[in-house]
Amino acid sequence: MADDCIFCQIAGGKIPARVVFQDEDVMVFRDLTPKAPSHLLVIPKRHISSLAETDDADSGLLGKLLHRAVETARQEGLDKGFRTVINTGPEGGQTVGHLHLHVIGGRQMTWPPG
Numbered sequence: 001m002a003d004d005c006i007f008c009q010i011a012g013g014k015i016p017a018r019v020v021f022q023d024e025d026v027m028v029f030r031d032l033t034p035k036a037p038s039h040l041l042v043i044p045k046r047h048i049s050s051l052a053e054t055d056d057a058d059s060g061l062l063g064k065l066l067h068r069a070v071e072t073a074r075q076e077g078l079d080k081g082f083r084t085v086i087n088t089g090p091e092g093g094q095t096v097g098h099l100h101l102h103v104i105g106g107r108q109m110t111w112p113p114g
C-alpha cells in the first residue's frame with residue numbers, strides 16, 4: 001500500500017467509492033467522472049504503479065484483471081461491446097499512478113480515441 005495513492009486508499013476502504021466487486025486481489029469501482037454510460041475501473045489491490053512495472057511474476061494477476069473486465073462488462077449488460085483501456089505513463093495518458101483497467105461502454109466508441 002502506498003499511503004499517497006488514491007486507489008490504494010479506495011482498495012483499503014479509507015476513501016469511498018462505488019465498489020461493484022472485490023476479492024482478495026482485485027477491486028472494481030465506478031469511475032468518478034464517467035466518459036460513457038458505463039465506466040468502471042478494475043484495479044489490483046496491491047500497489048503496482050503502472051503496466052510498465054509488471055513482469056512475468058504478475059502474469060496470473062494480469063489475467064485475473066482482464067477476466068474481471070469481461071465479467072464487469074457482462075454485469076453491466078454491455079452485450080453490444082465495450083472498450084478496455086490501460087493508460088501507461090505520462091504520454092500514455094495515465095493520471096493515477098496505480099495500475100487500472102478502464103471498462104467503458106453503453107455508447108458507440110470511436111477510433112482513434114484522441
Ligand code: AMP
Nearest residue numbers: 006017030031032033087093094095096
Ligand atoms: P487514467 O487517466 O487512465 O490514469 O485514469 C484515471 C481515472 O481515475 C480517471 O478516469 C478518473 O476519472 C478516475 N478517478 C480519479 N479519482 C477517482 C476516484 N476517487 N474514484 C473513482 N475514479 C477516480
